[in-house]
Amino acid sequence: MNISNWNILTLNFAGAEILFTNELKYYSLTIAGVTKTYLPGKGEKFIYSVVSMDTENTRRTNIGLAAHKRPRNALISHKSLLRANLRHRLGKFLVIVYYVPTKKSDPGVKDKSYTELEKPISSASLLDILLLLGDFNTTISDPTGIWKDIMGRVTP
Numbered sequence: 001m002n003i004s005n006w007n008i009l010t011l012n013f014a015g016a017e018i019l020f021t022n023e024l025k026y027y028s029l030t031i032a033g034v035t036k037t038y039l040p041g042k043g044e045k046f047i048y049s050v051v052s053m054d055t056e057n058t059r060r061t062n063i064g065l066a067a068h069k070r071p072r073n074a075l076i077s078h079k080s081l082l083r084a085n086l087r088h089r090l091g092k093f094l095v096i097v098y099y100v101p102t103k104k105s106d107p108g109v110k111d112k113s114y115t116e117l118e119k120p121i122s123s124a125s126l127l128d129i130l131l132l133l134g135d136f137n138t139t140i141s142d143p144t145g146i147w148k149d150i151m152g153r154v155t156p
Helices: 014-026 107-123
Strands: 005-009 029-035 043-044 051-052 061-067 075-078 082-087 093-100 129-135
Touching: 005 129, 014 107, 029 129, 061 082, 061 093, 082 107, 093 107
Parallel strands: 005 029, 093 129
Antiparallel strands: 029 061, 043 051, 051 061, 075 082, 082 093
């Protein structure tokens, strides 16, 4: 199983479906969390089954889930958190795609965001497999450059 998380610019343009699906296939991804999708509406889009949530239909959806096989069961979402309860041959598989507000955001908004993340994690069974994906808007600073080989040339 290949799993990834992508912070993308947008999926809201002509041809995005084909480009995105081709990239998922190229990397043989089974599950991919995506942030900054900017897809209008909610529901499944594309052949690869990208699930995004935008209950206010504002075209400002920040999160989505791409799965090779159609995601089953209910999706629970709010503005910065998408939770998918999937099944695998050994039991339950809980996938959470999460977007943390940036450093410039109000501290109260960030605290509320972390509280929302705590709920599904604490309610998961110890027997469930838990996968947490997302954009945590954190900065990793290392003056020795130890992370350079791991994270690539786009790191600060």
